Amino acid sequence: MKKTYWKGLDEKDQSPEFVQNSNKEFREDLSVDEFIGSEAIGDFQTGRRDFLKFLGFGVAAATLASCETPVIKSIPYVNKPEDVTPGVANWYASTFYDGNDYSNILVKAREGRPIWVKGNKDFGLTKGGITPRVGASVLNLYNSDRLRGPVSSGSSVSWSEVDADIKAKLKAVADRGGKVRILSNTIISPSTELVINDFISSLGGEVAEMDSSEVAPIVSDSIDAIVTPIVSDVTGVDVESEPVSNADVKHIQYDAVSYSAMRKANEESFGKAVVPAYDFSRAKAVVSIDADFMANWLMHTKYNVDYAETRNPEKRADGDQWMSKHFHFESVMSLTGANADSRCPIKPSEQGAVAAAILKHIGGKNLGIAVSDEIDAYAAKAAEKLKKHKGESLVVAGANDKGVQVIVNAINNELNNYGKTIDLDNEVYLKQADDSKVEELVNEVISGDVGALIIYGTNPVYTLPNGAAFGEALSNDKMLSVSFSEFADETASKCTYICPDHNYLESWNDYKPQVGQYSIQQPVIRPLFDSRQAQESLLVWGGKAERGDKESKTYYNFIRNSWEKLGFPRQSEYLTFDEYWNWSVHNGSSAPTPMPSTSVSFTDTTSESSSSMNSSDAAWEVVAYQKSGIGEGQYTANPWLQELPDAITKVCWDNYVTMAPADCYDLFNITGNEKGKWDGLYIEQETPVNMVNVTVGEQVLKLPVYPLPGQARGTIGVALGYGRAENQEAIGSAAFQIKLDQTGDYDLDADGNKKPIGANAYKFTSFENNSIKYYADAEVADANEKYFLACTQTHHTIMGRTSILRETNLESIISGHKDDYNPSHELHVHTKGHGEHVNATDVSLWDEHPVEFVGHRWGMSVDLTACNGCGVCIVACHSENNVPVVGKDEIRRARDLHWLRMDRYFSSIDDDARARWEKDKRAEGNDWSYANLEVPEDNPSVVFMPMMCHHCNHAPCETVCPVAATTHSNEGLNMMAYNRCIGTRYCGNNCPYKVRRFNWFNYRDYRKFKHVNNSQDEMARMVLNPDVTVRSRGVMEKCSFCVQRIQEGKLNAKAESRAVADGDVVTACADSCPNGAIVFGDWNDEESLVRSKTSGDRAYQALEEIGVKPNLWYQVKVRNVEEAAELAHVDTADEPHNEEH
Amino acid sequence: MTAQGHLTNEEIDAILDYADNVKPVAKTAVASSDVVGEDGQGEGGALLWIILLIVVFSVVIFAARGVRKQLAYVVAEKEGEEIELNKSIKEKLGEWIVRNWKFTTIAFVLLAVTGGADLMKRGFQVGVYADYKPSQPINYSHKLHAGEMGIDCKYCHNSAEKSKHAGIPTVNVCMNCHENVVESDYRLGSTENIAKIHAAAGYDSETRKYTGNTSPIVWNKAHNLPDHVFFSHSQHVNTKTGNIDCKQCHGNVPTYGLGRVSTTEEINQLAGTDGIIPLTKPLLTMGWCLECHNEKAVDLTKSDYYKELHGRLKSRPDFLRKISEDDKITVRELGGWECAKCHY
Structure with missing residues (x-):
């Protein structure tokens, strides 16, 4: 058995185009053909004389232009803020929260412009965990389509008019006893909660029992007792007297991706409608049933970091050596599933059955729900591990289905996990929506019962299952509708008033993600537009504050006061409030004050609840x-996020249907013989994929099909979040499809409307059993159309050098020898007439480059075990190094400019029937035959490998550059002087790692990129890092090891008169990596972390055998699997070498 | 006002003494060196004029030729002579060249060589900012402030030690003094210039109060480096790092009026003082940078950073011996000629 690694189906099947392209670095032939073959070329009427005229004029103009010295203006501050030094970055601790992601972050600002975001590893709940969305959030701030001021029925108005109108209308509604509703995402800000409650009571509404259990015990009187002192302190405005008393005012929280069933299940099981705190760092066995806890599920930013702690195969501080064992059951391969030790594809309707099977196998109640033998076998294996780690395990489920969640509660209870890995007393405040209340409100709005609706932080027209009907109701004149959206998005554009809120980087706020955890969000930039903090708007409309200007401190004072009254008395660390406040702002959070845990009493309702679980026998489930x-x-509409290849599919700029390859063969009538031919399964520049019509109820979406290895048979996946702005709402220029040609124009439909990217999968969701259901029975039919996907999976192939990857299992690490799982390469050489085997690294054509012991030698170590492929580093690199966004068509042509790419390899391991059969063909019960040959793409395992410039000390790129534009520094850096480069691209051709990128265009002003490239937009240009050159057309570029940070780090050390230490110089990717998978430092410093990492047993250098001596090391990927994975192809002297050496 | 802790009693006495006995500076005419400079380079303008003149003269010459020819025809016609009308100018010119082939060859070669040399010389001047002095919204005099008053460079350009930018002083720095210095008889228009600062700062010099209506001053940048060059003042100026005197690159600024780019010749006159190294290449060109990096020795003892570096060098004695052959370790020998030190 040889383990094979493949990036895509075309590589696995060795499709002709793949074979043809695999030996090419650049695939530019097409554009020339297209140009020459174009009909339009005949229309050009440029004669020889004209040509000479243009030439002459051009030369003369260029000469004259270069003689002129341009006058460059420079405008210093009038009053320089004391803490700003031009040219030196300021860092601010803040918090990111948008209803989906919660992260404690650090924001880098240059001259008052936020330009880069990373996780805060020192303070806060999430310990540095972020997602690509958080990293890219800084670009949202500079979106040109943000509203410049308040809008009423489509035309801009002044804040004073808006305030007067809204106040009057609200009063009218309240006076007649009409319904006033506030619809928001989950509010985890204690101060915002106070503001909203105060607003409700100012209209005469009754405030529901405050959910924040911590506020209640301190001030038990009434809402007024909390708010009145704060408000009158703040503004000096007297609280309005005698509000009307019969108004019906309610605040309803709505999560687009809801976890309402989990709260209900916990209420049923434990009497508390909470989301508990999960501690993945203490879980030695993890079972996840469709919970993507690394990227999307609940407090994923924290779970990701905690989980990574359990995935360290090295010896721990206490001498133990262990790794958690992770089982995953899901339909669409998720980031979490890809990182699991054992992954079982299931249909969504089988989630309950899987949970029931696990419950049965750990010795709990047998609910008698049937499940297939194969899945049962997986469940049994998982249960075995769980039983072994009682109290140290964790079972989680992603389904918004009470039945499933109740069974999972029973499992965790049976495993004695409550009070250990699951904490019900320190609940998580995220995702507080109650779907039944949302449904009720939606029906009220649709039936026209609501007098006034205020929408905050949510976009229900886009995200609701029945968003269209809701949108129509919003347009109703009789209802006052107000939105706080930053954009005139799907919902806001239908509202009577849009009162744009500040961006999160422009405003103050506080957050309480979990019991005892408080964090602060502080502004990093003065508001760019005439927007106003939503909380201030509510205070103004509630008569508690006067309208402020851009510098308004209303809400800042409000938060400060509420922290003084509520937070300060509860801590003992600081003596004065100022000290407490200043440190909380400085750190971005205050020290946690968790609640002591209490005993758990479990009520078993599995039998009743599981009866209402979803089941399905449809042919397709979506x-x-x-x-x-x-x-x-x-x-x-964020171009960085669109350009970020999806972690699993590696598709950019698109939405698609993921389908098991085997299902594709069936659906598109591809018989076995044709499997290797062009059939729309291989995604290449000139190979479009098939499209299908997916029908759920009355909704039909037409989408391209991506054959995704590992997808459960009979299921398809459609990503949420696409199909935005169907009615041409202005949410950002990158939100729409661009033509696949040089014009860069929007692709318009027959009516001249811009086409949104992808389709809106929220249309497939539905309210069912009082919760929103994210899967459905579907019909799938071939649409007989083709569609181009831009997919990076087979770009820049490594030409069959599979020794680039190494993986093994925990057992080998603990008891095996390095030579078993990480042998060094040996070469067969001839010296003095006889052959011998020598270490590959000892043979070299070149003299040693003098980097060892001379000054610094910058080195990097990438731990393939800690890396989970999340893509935070790619976004971090994009924003740090001004990497241009190139758009879908260029990606399709393999001209992406990512300096750092995340290679994703599929491979097939585990339970390989064939391996067993080959081992002993006559063994008892070994009935393997070719008929049930395992299909590798049915359930492959996945390895992620970040790939960037290796800064080889014997760099092949340097020797071939005709103009010495790329040279080696004595610090081990492979330097790239853009202004020297003449663009022969020979270096890219000669790079064994395929990490050099060519600037095909002037991305900052060529028309093709006008809608996608942020440097073409005068607002979005502000995100550019002033420390890095914006490259021009015709030059190569590549990872520089963030040389600007190296220079800065060295300079800081020099100025402080000390040696460079770990942490002084950190590349953007290493700095942002939540799991510490990337370590960077001075390799010549024998004390440095990178030195110790690279001398460990797991360290290896990719393609070590070709002798380029890189300054980048990888650590062997370790999985906690039983059978030692067959080592990746390792070159030994005995094997034939076809490659050039 | 901040406490001036570093002043000794004698110094305070001296200041008070000066304040008591200060003599008003004699009124002088506007110093010619302070005349507001041109935006463009003079050379380019002159070239344009020459081209224009050549064009005009050519037109005149051709017109005159045509008139002459017409006259010749008229004369010939009158006298009944037969003229060769069908010979074109091209043919005539060809004949003339063949007749005088020695002269034309020499002329052509001479023209090509001098023209080519001139073009190259001019080409090298493109983008060279030496001696560049743009006009400024405020006729500021370094001579007065840094020269006569002796204010330290880094009082106004105070981020030079901390940041890559030395920084154009912010208005609040000007106002440290000009809150009180509201008029001046230094030269004609000085008070008006001070008034411009007050306008920018939103300061009413009558009531001595800030109005809050500020407007930034738009200066014209004199020292321009291309966008792909990253130069750090901090690296060069800070005492722990380069510890280079400002004069090495900016010349004797206390003698200037408006800010201007110095010239290599001017700076070379200062060579020898304050560790200034004489250089040959034009100021602010890469050759000039490299020249200095090749000469300048790094003091490996002044900072623990360099001590650590030196320690590591000792473990490669061959390399250390090689680079310290000339009894100094230059910036270049530690990597100061490498592209990515300045270009990234």
Whole structure:
């Protein structure tokens, strides 16, 4: 058995185009053909004389232009803020929360412009965990389509008019006893909660029992007792007297991706409608049933970091050496599933059955729900591990289905996990929506019962199952509708008033993600537009504050006061409030004050609840899932996120149907013989994929099909978050499809409307059993159309050098020898007439480059075990290094410019029937035959490998550059001087890692990129990092090891008169990696972390055998699997070498 | 006002003494060196004029030729002579060249060589900012402030030690003094210039109060480096790092009026003082940078950073011996000629 690695089906099947392209670095032939073959070329009427005239004029103009010295203006501050030094970055601790992601972050600002975001590893709940969405959020701030001021019925108005109108209308509604509703995403801000409650009571509404259990015990009187002192302190405005008393005012929280069933299940099981705190860092066995806890599920930013702690195969501080064992059951391959030790594809309707099977196998109640033998076998294996780690295990489920969640509660209870890995007392406040209340409100709005609706932080017209009907109701004149959206999006554009809120980087807020955890969000930039903090708007409309200007401190003072009254008395660390406040702002959060745990009493309702679980016998089931880049769809117009290849499919700029390859063969009538031919399964530049019509109820979406290895048979997945702005709403220029040609114009439909990217999968969701269901029975039919996908999976192939990857299992690490799982390469050489085997690294054509011990030698170590492929580093690199966004058509042509790419390899391991058969063909019960040959793409395992410039000390690119534009520094860097480069691209051709990128265009002003490239937009240009050159057309570029940070780090050390230490110089990717998979430092410093990492047993250098001596090391990927995975192809002297050496 | 802790009593006495006995500076005419400079380079303008003149003269010459020819025809016609009308100018010119082939060859070669040399010389001047002095919204005099008053460079350009930018002083720095110095008889128009600062700062010099209506001053940048060059003042100026005197690159600024780019010749006159190294290439060109990096020795003892570096060098004695052959380790020998030190 030889383990094979493949990036896509075309590589696995060795499709002709793949074979043809695999030996090419660049595939530019097409554009020339297209140009020459174009009909339009005959229309050009440029004669020889004209040509000479243009030439002459051009030369003269260029000469004259270069003689002129341009006058460059420079405008210093009038009053320089004391803490700003031009040219030196400021860092601010803040918090990101948008209803989906919660992260404690650090924001880098240059001259008052936020330009880069990373996780805060020192303070806060999430310990540095972020997602690509958080990293890219800084670009949302500069979106040109943000509203410049308040809007009423489509035309801009002044804040004073808006305030007067809204106040009057609200009063009218309240006076006549009409319904006033506030619809928001989950509010985890204690101060915002106070503001909303105060607003409700100012209209005469009754405030529901405050959910925040911590506020209640301190001030038990009434809402007024909390709000009145704060409000009158803040503004000096007297609280309005005697509000009307019969008004019906309610605040309803709505999550587009809801976990309402989990709260209900916990209420049933434990009497508390809470989301508990999960501690993945203590779980030695993890079973996840469709919970993508690394990228999307609940507090994923924290879980991701915690989980990574359990995945360290090295010896721990206490001498133990262990790794958690992770089982995953899901339909669409998710980031979490791809990282699991054992992954079982299931249909969504089987989730309950899987949970029941696990419950049965761990010795719990047998609910008698049937499940297939194969799945049962997986469940049994999982249960075995769970039983072994009682109290140290964790079972989680993603389904918004009470039945499934109740069974999972029973499992965790049976495993004695409550009070250990699951904490019901320190609940998580995320995702507080109650779907039944949402459904009720939606019906009220649709039936016209609501007098006034205020929408905050949510986009229900886009995300609701019946969003269209809701949108129509919003347009109703009789209802006052107000939105706080930053954009005139699907919902806001239908509202009577849009009162744009500040961006999160422009405003103050506080958050309470979990019991005892408080964090602060602080502004990093003065508001760019005439927007106003939503909380201030509510205070103004509630008569508690006067309208402020851009510098308004109303809400800032409000938060400060509420922290003084509520937070300060509860801590003992600081003596004065100022000290407490200043440190909380400085750190971005205050020290956690968790609640002591109490005993848990479990009520078993599995039998009753499981009876209402969803089941299905439809031929197709569709799953609406979240991607790690696009998420719920708030930032679909963010070009960095669109350009980020999806973690699993590696498709950019698109939405598609994921389908098991075997199902594709059936659906598109591809018989076995034709399997290797062109059939729309291989995604290449000139190979479009098939499209299908997916029908769920009355909704039909036409989408391209991506054959996804590992997808459960009979299921399809459609990502949420696409299909934004169907009615041409202005949410950002990158939200729409661009033509696949040089014009860069929008692709318009027959009516001249811009086509949204992908289709809206929220249409497939539905309210069922009081919760929103994210999967459905579907009909899938071939649409007989083709569609081009832009997919990076087979770009820049490594030409069959599979030794680039190494993986093994925990057992080998603990008891095996390095030579078993990470042998060094040996070469067969002839010296003095006889052959011998020598270490590959000892043979070299070149003299040693003098980097060892001379000054610094910058080195990087990438731990393939810790890396989970989330893509945070790619976004971090994009924003740090001004990497241009190139758009779908260029990606399709393999001209992506990612300096850092995340290679994703599929491989087939585990339970390989064939391996067993080959081992002993006559063994008892070994009935394997070719008929049931395992299909590798049915359930492959996945390895992620970040790939960037290796800064080889014997760099092949340097020797071939005709103009010495790329040279080696004595610090081990492979330098790239853009202004020297003449663009022969020979270096890219000669790079064994395929990490050099060519600037085909002037991305900052060529028309093709006008809608996608942020440097073409005068607002979005502000995100550019002033420390890095914006490259021009015709030059090569590549990872520089963030040389600007190296220079800065060295300079800081020099100025402080000390040696460079770990942490002084960190590349953007290493700095942002939530799991510490990337370590960077001075390799010549024998104390440095990177030095110790690279001298460990797991360290290896990719393609070590070709002798380029890189400054980048990888750590062997370790999985906690029983059978040692067959080692990746390792070159030994005995094997034939076809490659050039 | 901040406490001036570093002043000794004698110094304070001296200041008070000066303040008591200060003599008003004699009124002078506008110093010619302070005349507001041109935006463009003079050379380019002159070239344009020459081209224009050549064009005009050519037109005149051709017109005159035509008139002459017409006259010749008229004369010939009158006298009944037969003229060769069908010979074109091209043919005539060809004949003339063949007749005088020695002269034309020499002329052509001479023209090509001098023209080519001139073009190259001019080409090298493109983008060279030496001696560049743009006009400014405020006729500021370094001579007065840095020269006569002796204000330290880094008082106004105070981020030079901390940041890559030395920084154009912000208005609030000007106002540290000009809150009180509201008029000046230094030269004609000085008070008006001070008034411009007050306008920018939103300061009413009558009531001595800030109005809050600020407007930034738009200066014209004198020292321009291309976008792909990353130069750090901090690396060069900070005492722990380069510890280079400002004069090495900016010349004797206390003698200037408006800010201007110095010239290599001017700076070379200062060579020898304050560790200034004489250089040959034009100011602010890459050759000039490299020249200095090739000469300048790094003091490996002044900072623990360099001590650590030196320690590591000792473990490669061959390399250390090679680079310290000339008794100094230059910036270049530690990598100061590498592309990515300045270009990234």
